[in-house]
Amino acid sequence: MTYNDRARISIYNAIRKSVGLSRSEVADRTGLARSTISLQVAELLRSGFLQEAGKNLSQRKLKLSIHPEKGYFIGALLGTRRFSVQIVNLHYQVVAEMQCHLQNIHDPHSCNTFLLETLQELIESNPQVQGRIFGLGLGLPFPVNFEAGKPDSPPYIPLWHDFPMVDFYSEGLEIPVLIDNDVNVMAWAEVVREPKLDNTLFIKLGTGIGCGIVLHQGIYRGAQGSAGDIGHIAVSEQNKVCHCGHSGCLEATAGREALLAEAEKAVGEGESVFLQGLLAKGRQRKLALRDLQAAIQANDSFTIRLFQKEGERIGSVLSSLVNVLNPDSIILGGSVSEAGGLYLLRAIHQHILYRSPHLATMKLNIQMTKDFLWGGSFGAAALIGEHIFEQEFHRQLGSRNG
Numbered sequence: 001m002t003y004n005d006r007a008r009i010s011i012y013n014a015i016r017k018s019v020g021l022s023r024s025e026v027a028d029r030t031g032l033a034r035s036t037i038s039l040q041v042a043e044l045l046r047s048g049f050l051q052e053a054g055k056n057l058s059q060r061k062l063k064l065s066i067h068p069e070k071g072y073f074i075g076a077l078l079g080t081r082r083f084s085v086q087i088v089n090l091h092y093q094v095v096a097e098m099q100c101h102l103q104n105i106h107d108p109h110s111c112n113t114f115l116l117e118t119l120q121e122l123i124e125s126n127p128q129v130q131g132r133i134f135g136l137g138l139g140l141p142f143p144v145n146f147e148a149g150k151p152d153s154p155p156y157i158p159l160w161h162d163f164p165m166v167d168f169y170s171e172g173l174e175i176p177v178l179i180d181n182d183v184n185v186m187a188w189a190e191v192v193r194e195p196k197l198d199n200t201l202f203i204k205l206g207t208g209i210g211c212g213i214v215l216h217q218g219i220y221r222g223a224q225g226s227a228g229d230i231g232h233i234a235v236s237e238q239n240k241v242c243h244c245g246h247s248g249c250l251e252a253t254a255g256r257e258a259l260l261a262e263a264e265k266a267v268g269e270g271e272s273v274f275l276q277g278l279l280a281k282g283r284q285r286k287l288a289l290r291d292l293q294a295a296i297q298a299n300d301s302f303t304i305r306l307f308q309k310e311g312e313r314i315g316s317v318l319s320s321l322v323n324v325l326n327p328d329s330i331i332l333g334g335s336v337s338e339a340g341g342l343y344l345l346r347a348i349h350q351h352i353l354y355r356s357p358h359l360a361t362m363k364l365n366i367q368m369t370k371d372f373l374w375g376g377s378f379g380a381a382a383l384i385g386e387h388i389f390e391q392e393f394h395r396q397l398g399s400r401n402g
Ligand SMILES: [Zn+2]
Pocket: 231, 232, 242, 243, 244, 245, 246, 249, 251, 252
């Protein structure tokens, strides 16, 4: 990369992280010479990446900003039952979105062929983005080998192991593709929407339990990409066998299935008149999280205690993470979080305050995510945006300006 390439990227990044900068403000933020800025801004305007506003002002005062429709990113999140997709412009504003339910994701070939066709249909139905998509980010609900671009030993869908996801989608859509663990893209969505969150943990509480870690505004994946797999931390001496083969894992003790099994046993023993009534009314004889959510909303004392106990289990692991990482924020999402609501949040918070040192908790913010439904697809779009922008930018401009 030449000096001019680096200067252009530096100018572009300074402008995209602001609401608009004049040339002299760009000089202040980048430290580049004014002659370099003048030359490279002219090239960025000519290529359409930048636009300027304030026609009656002198050139020195004109505000430069990113042209949002110059390009787009697609972000998608695969769940066990749902596929969510969003297309965003260069300002990360959503221009198109869709969700569909999945019947069967066990066979990777048929499932990914269906998902690819779904993405192609969304692109075709939005002509303004055709030929202008810079890349696809894809969040997946299982361990991901980030460097290899492949799933690694997915516990519930073993046939996906080593499926060449990145190759499959980049050949199908002819754009760069990046895959990552779902909690990482969910964590990234929070940071992009709230740039003050420098060090953040995103905790997904559902069938599985995972943690996306953002440190100093970058996703921390560890050496092989498996950082944040907190669901299999041993928390109990009980012989609750986990699908990973071990026993006593957090997921086997506090995941959705364990929580529902505990509730069903207690309801069978007459602990909750409210939940007994719900079961008696319905045709199904199994409890669902929506039943627990309804019980919480009805102030059912058994269900409140159930989520307080759940909060202690989750909180004991999170307090260890707080001790090690000292995050400024913990954000909760997932079906179990939604069901437990404020009772779960408060129990987790109290347990962390009780277990972790004052210095680590005095400014710690714990909250629910505001957008679990779309956060993952948005985060995947923003992640591919951050990762490939420089390459795409370089490819379109770099070769002409050595
Ligand atoms: Zn386990």
